[in-house]
Amino acid sequence: MTSTAGSTEPTRTPAGRAEVPDRIRRFSRAERLVHRSTGLLMLLCVASAACLYLGPLAQLVGRRYLVVTVHEWSGIALPLPFLLGLLSPDFRADLRRLNRFAPYDRQWLRAARRRLNSVRDRPAGKFNAGQKIYAGWIAGAVLVMMFTGLLMWFMGLLPSISRTSAIFVHDFLAWALVGVLAGHVRKAYQDPGTAPGMRTGFVSRGWAKRHHPRWVDELDELARLDAPGAPAAPAPRPPSDPGAPGRRDTFGDAQPRA
């Protein structure tokens, strides 16, 4: 019985109650592939842009036609992993989660504005409010970059928009994107549990509790409902006690278990 969203192995306490295990599955293989290939294309796109745009790099690298070609095609290919990802139900489900704002997401945003960082102040489901806005914004920004990029690539595609205007928007948005992407990477490495979550697809229960408490609650509830003979109402969970016999596996906080 491994179908519990987010679990790899059945985890039963001796009492017979199901619990979400210590390692929680956060992203499927398809989702990680989408992320990895999008990230790689984005890296190519940004690196080639830097070689075209920044004087010292341009002098070092030269080969303008080659770099332009790399930039154009990595840019054009950028949405492809996303489109292929739509074939995956896991990916589509996560897109729905990213799209919808729960009431507690507003609380998260307020806390972020006031620089409050405790778990209590920052409730979040599988994705927090910042990730939701980031996802929508960067999707729009990539589309604008593609559109203005195509206008520069195929001169005279839309004669009503001058190439200079397209370049103006492309250049400014490029800097905004670089800033936002830097923030995305910084966030990914702020907590050592975050980047491995995307790399391996698994996060520890402790990490999930810290960053996405409502998601853990949701998984726990599903686990209970899936367990045979589950009580109608969820029993209050015993306090976390890593030392208690038989509970280590389910409550150990961030124990690395490859």
Add this chain to the structure above:
Amino acid sequence: MADREKGTPEGPPVGRRALLGMLGLGAAGLAAAPTLQRGWDSFLAAASQEDPTGLSALLPNPGGFRYYSVVGSVPHRSEADYTLRITGLVRKPMTLRLPDLRAMPQTRVVHDVQCTDGWRVPNTPFAGVKLSDLLDEAGVRPQGKALRFTCFDGAYSENLTLEQARRPDMLVALQMQDKPISHAHGGPVRLYAAPMYFYKSAKWLSGISVTDEVVPGYWEERGYDIDGWLDGADKNSGGQG
């Protein structure tokens, strides 16, 4: 597995709104770009005046040149080894060194430099030998209709029709901004085709060949216009000379 439906998220579609908002912002940016650009250009002109760090050159559309080269590395040519060869349909093929070029009448042209990639350097002085003077010296044969320019980077090439080349604002330039042209800017000698987009102004000029037809240059083989006239360029007169 109806239980799983519990996980179906509800609430306002903020992600979609962020996406559409960004698309709207992009469209508004395109519509307002001409106005915004004028303001931004004047801000940059002011900012680069008092910018000891040089960081303003990183800003979009910096008020300066950007370095373009189509090859990995460009050899350096100096006083000792620079030559400009004039060949093809001419009565007197020539090989000119820097002192030879300096000994000829010098012409100074002040014009805006405009790249197809949007950057622009206003009122930039270039000085050197008028192409028409060089052509007179070499003597173009009657079959000659166009010029093909080649460069010592080993890859770049450009062209002009004979009629274009005889304008007084077409230079074989030795100086830019009243200083010898640096290697990064295409020195020691580059073409300066003032009324045209800057890709026509071949850097690292090493050869001029008179041909009986226009031979497309490096970027023109890759989709650029053969005639790189700037918008609003006076195509018939000779510019301000």
